[in-house]
Every structure is written in structure tokens, then in C-alpha cells.
Amino acid sequence: MSVSIDELFSKIYQTAGNCGYQIYVVGGYVRDKLLGKEVKDIDFVVVGDAMVFADRLKKDLHLKRIIRYPRFGTFMACYYNYKLEFVNAREESYQQDSRKPVTKQADLLADLSRRDFTINTLAMEISPEKYGRIIDVYNGKKDLKKKIIRTPLEPVHTFSDDPLRMLRAIRFATRLNFSIEKSTYDSIFETRDRLKIISQERITDELTKIIMSPKPSRGFIMLDETGLLDIILPEMTAMKGIEQRKQYHHKDVFYHTLEVLDNVAQKSGSLKLRLAALFHDIGKPRTKRFDEEIGWTFHGHEVVGYRMAGAILKRLKFSTEIIKYVQKIVGLHLRPMALVNEEVTDSAVRRLIFQAGNDLDDLILLCRADITSKNINRVKKFIKNYDNVVKKIHNVEERDRIRNFQPPVDGLEIMKLFNLKEGPLIGKIKKYLEEAILNGNVPNDHDACISLLQEQKEQLLM
Numbered sequence: 039m040s041v042s043i044d045e046l047f048s049k050i051y052q053t054a055g056n057c058g059y060q061i062y063v064v065g066g067y068v069r070d071k072l073l074g075k076e077v078k079d080i081d082f083v084v085v086g087d088a089m090v091f092a093d094r095l096k097k098d099l100h101l102k103r104i105i106r107y108p109r110f111g112t113f114m115a116c117y118y119n120y121k122l123e124f125v126n127a128r129e130e131s132y133q134q135d136s137r138k139p140v141t142k143q144a145d146l147l148a149d150l151s152r153r154d155f156t157i158n159t160l161a162m163e164i165s166p167e168k169y170g171r172i173i174d175v176y177n178g179k180k181d182l183k184k185k186i187i188r189t190p191l192e193p194v195h196t197f198s199d200d201p202l203r204m205l206r207a208i209r210f211a212t213r214l215n216f217s218i219e220k221s222t223y224d225s226i227f228e229t230r231d232r233l234k235i236i237s238q239e240r241i242t243d244e245l246t247k248i249i250m251s252p253k254p255s256r257g258f259i260m261l262d263e264t265g266l267l268d269i270i271l272p273e274m275t276a277m278k279g280i281e282q283r284k285q286y287h288h289k290d291v292f293y294h295t296l297e298v299l300d301n302v303a304q305k306s307g308s309l310k311l312r313l314a315a316l317f318h319d320i321g322k323p324r325t326k327r328f329d330e331e332i333g334w335t336f337h338g339h340e341v342v343g344y345r346m347a348g349a350i351l352k353r354l355k356f357s358t359e360i361i362k363y364v365q366k367i368v369g370l371h372l373r374p375m376a377l378v379n380e381e382v383t384d385s386a387v388r389r390l391i392f393q394a395g396n397d398l399d400d401l402i403l404l405c406r407a408d409i410t411s412k413n414i415n416r417v418k419k420f421i422k423n424y425d426n427v428v429k430k431i432h433n434v435e436e437r438d439r440i441r442n443f444q445p446p447v448d449g450l451e452i453m454k455l456f457n458l459k460e461g462p463l464i465g466k467i468k469k470y471l472e473e474a475i476l477n478g479n480v481p482n483d484h485d486a487c488i489s490l491l492q493e494q495k496e497q498l499l500m
């Protein structure tokens with residue numbers, strides 16, 4: 039079951055009419071429609087009391103649930119596959135230390151003037167007489183055509199009122215592949231310190247949207263140029279100017295990282311893998327040393343990176359699941375390369391499969407994305423190297439099903455076998471078995487493991 043957008047708008051318009059209110063579609067829906075995309079997320083502005091309108095709409099559309107924020111004069115509802123958000127037409131005034139404005143009811147034009155960018159000030163009529171007509175007070179259509187992000191009013195004022203808008207500007211520019219008009223852009227730099235009144239959750243929300251854009255590097259370059267990156271992620275700006283060994287890379291770590299991020303973004307829509315790309319070399323500035331023979335080295339950067347990624351992601355308030363995953367990938371990111379050598383043992387391959395578990399394919403994807411050399415022969419060679427590593431991995435996996443390794447003999451069985459009570463000894467025996475399997479001393483198989491334990495009984499129980 040579904041309902042057409044025209045039907046939806048017609049119903050909503052009728053309800054508004056019954057309340058004696060005017061209603062318009064605004065913001066993202068109108069912008070994206072003019073860009074040729076129909077989205078299901080629709081924002082409306084109600085010239086009237088949105089809370090009264092909420093009650094009527096709930097009845098008329100038989101809505102099961104609406105979420106109200108009376109203090110902000112907004113409510114949200116889902117209808118079929120549409121996500122609807124309604125807000126009172128309002129004027130806003132801001133205090134110095136908060137992004138929460140004092141609001142008062144206003145008409146449509148005043149409401150449009152408080153919006154962040156000209157392309158977001160576009161409104162659309164949904165009355166039967168004027169259906170689909172665009173209201174364009176701030177030349178939003180022209181800016182859409184020219185692919186420009188610009189504030190409708192004076193930019194320093196706009197950003198100072200609600201500094202989150204600085205990140206929104208960069209987010210929209212990145213996502214839509216627009217550029218930010220010069221005085222708007224300069225004003226972000228000028229106002230950047232105001233970002234400190236914004237909560238980390240909101241900052242991270244925008245950062246996530248930038249990372250999830252088709253070409254996130256553009257966003258990070260803008261964040262850097264406007265000084266915002268230094269505030270949000272100083273660990274990233276520290277990667278600037280850090281040169282890599284000449285024969286491998288010819289860009290500094292910051293730009294190399296952005297290239298890797300773009301490469302991953304082309305292949306994967308996974309936020310956590312993109313974050314792993316962003317932080318894979320984050321330990322480099324702190325581990326940089328000069329070696330007379332090889333030049334710059336970064337020994338242990340994956341270990342330092344592991345720790346730094348954990349601390350940064352925690353500060354950004356990402357979930358524990360994401361933090362663990364990113365740390366794991368960062369910590370392991372040099373390992374596939376180390377398996378390239380012809381003489382690599384099955385046991386080394388087996389260990390990586392075991393440690394990476396379900397994330398092994400992601401790890402390999404990152405490693406391939408990490409090849410950013412401009413030398414075609416070198417790129418070809420590296421790609422072939424990874425093809426060989428993948429072959430080795432498949433080969434070992436086929437033989438001993440080691441991914442998602444579950445020991446074939448569990449603690450309970452060990453306790454029975456040796457007539458033992460729970461305690462640290464059981465853990466030690468399990469570890470012994472795990473090592474034996476990873477080293478290839480015994481197959482990953484129940485009966486073989488039991489025999490080994492029986493054989494080694496005396497030593498194990500010593």
C-alpha cells in the first residue's frame with residue numbers, strides 16, 4: 039500500500055485549510071526535487087499553531103503516532119513511507135552562549151529568512167490553485183543552478199547565531215558537490231571558534247554525513263581550510279606536512295589519507311570502514327623518525343593508531359561496536375602486506391584470518407584502497423601482491439575453516455575430560471589448543487584435538 043505525493047499534499051492541505059492555516063513544503067524536499075531527486079523526507083511550515091494542526095492531522099490521516107516538541111513548535115509523523123516534519127512559521131532571536139533561539143510566531147517570509155542557506159529557503163505551494171509553484175525570495179533557484187551554498191542574510195551573523203550551520207554548509211557542499219560562496223566561506227573561518235557552543239553529538243552527526251558523502255575528501259579539505267578540522271579533529275591536521283618515504287608515496291599523510299578515504303567510499307557504504315580509512319595512519323605523526331638509510335619511518339604507527347583511534351572515537355561519541363571495529367582494522371592494517379612474501383607460512387596466514395575474523399574482507403578492501411601511488415607499474419605490482427595474499431587466504435581457509443574460529447573443544451568438555459573444576463587452568467588449556475591449531479600442529483577438528491589433549495595430559499596438568 040502506498041499513497042502518491044500529490045494525494046498526500048492534497049490531504050495535508052485540506053487539514054490545514056480546516057484549521058484556517060496556510061501550509062507550505064520547504065527545505066530539503068523542494069531543493070532535491072529541483073535537483074531532480076524525489077525524497078520521502080518532507081519538511082512543512084505551518085503558518086498557525088503546529089500543535090493544534092498536529093491533533094487534526096492525526097485524526098484526518100489516522101496516524102498511529104506523532105512525536106511532538108511543543109517547546110519548539112514542531113512535530114513529526116510517518117505516513118506510509120514518508121517521513122513528515124512540521125514546524126511553526128517563526129522568527130528567531132539568539133543569545134550569545136546558546137544555539138537555542140527564542141522564537142515567536144511569524145509569517146512565511148520571516149520564517150524563510152531564518153533558514154540557513156538560500157537553496158534551503160525555497161518553499162512550494164500545495165494549494166490546488168497554485169500547486170507546485172515555487173516561492174523563491176532569496177534567489178535559491180539561481181544558486182541551485184550555479185551550485186552555490188550561500189547564506190540568505192549576512193553570513194557572520196548567521197553562523198554566529200547557530201554555529202552548527204558552518205558544518206551544515208560544508209556537509210551540503212560535499213554531498214551535493216557544490217561550492218561555498220566566498221564571503222560565506224570566509225565567514226566560517228572568522229566564526230569558527232563559536233563551534234564550541236555546539237554539542238559533540240550534533241557535530242558528530244554532521245561529520246558522519248560528510249564522511250558518508252560520495253567524495254568525502256572535499257568536505258575534509260573545506261573543514262581544514264576553514265579551521266574547523268583543527269577544532270574537531272586536531273589529530274588529523276597533525277598529519278599535514280608529514281612526508282612519507284619517497285619510493286612509496288609522494289604525498290603527505292593528510293592528503294594520502296583523504297585519497298584512501300575516497301577510494302574506500304567508492305567501494306563501500308559502511309560508515310565504520312570509512313572511519314577506519316580516516317584513522318588508519320593517525321599514529322604516523324607521533325611515530326615519525328628519520329633513518330639515514332631508509333628516510334622517514336613510522337614504526338609502530340598501527341599500535342599508536344589503535345590507541346588514538348579509540349580515544350578519538352570515544353570523544354566523538356561513536357558506539358563501542360564502531361570503536362572496537364575501527365581499532366581492530368587500524369591495528370591490523372599492515373598485516374596483509376606482510377603476507378606478500380613467497381615464503382610466508384600457513385601459520386602466519388591462519389593467524390591473520392583468526393584475528394580479523396568476519397572483518398577480513400573489509401581489511402583487504404582498506405589495504406587495496408591504501409595504494410595511492412601515481413606510478414602505474416607500482417600500483418599494478420601492489421594489486422597483484424594483494425591478489426596473491428587473497429589467494430593464500432582462500433587456500434588456507436578452505437583447508438581449515440579458521441574464520442570465526444570456535445575451538446572444537448569447549449571448556450566444559452575439558453573439565454569433564456580431566457576431571458577439573460572451573461578455574462584459570464581451563465583457560466590455559468584452551469589457549470594451548472588455540473595455539474596448536476593456529477600453528478598447524480593439529481587440525482581444527484574435535485576428535486584430533488581430544489587426542490592431542492589426552493596425549494599431553496601430564497604436561498598440561500603440571
Ligand code: ATP
Nearest residue numbers: 064065066067079081152153154158159200202203
Ligand atoms: P536533509 O534532510 O537532506 O538533511 P534538509 O535541508 O531537509 O536536508 P533538515 O535538517 O531536514 O535539512 O532541515 C530542514 C530545513 O530546515 C532546511 O532545509 C533549512 O531550511 C532549515 N534548517 C534546518 N536546520 C537549520 C539550521 N541549523 N539553521 C537554519 N535553518 C535550518
Ligand code: MG
Nearest residue numbers: 065066079081
Ligand atoms: Mg529534511
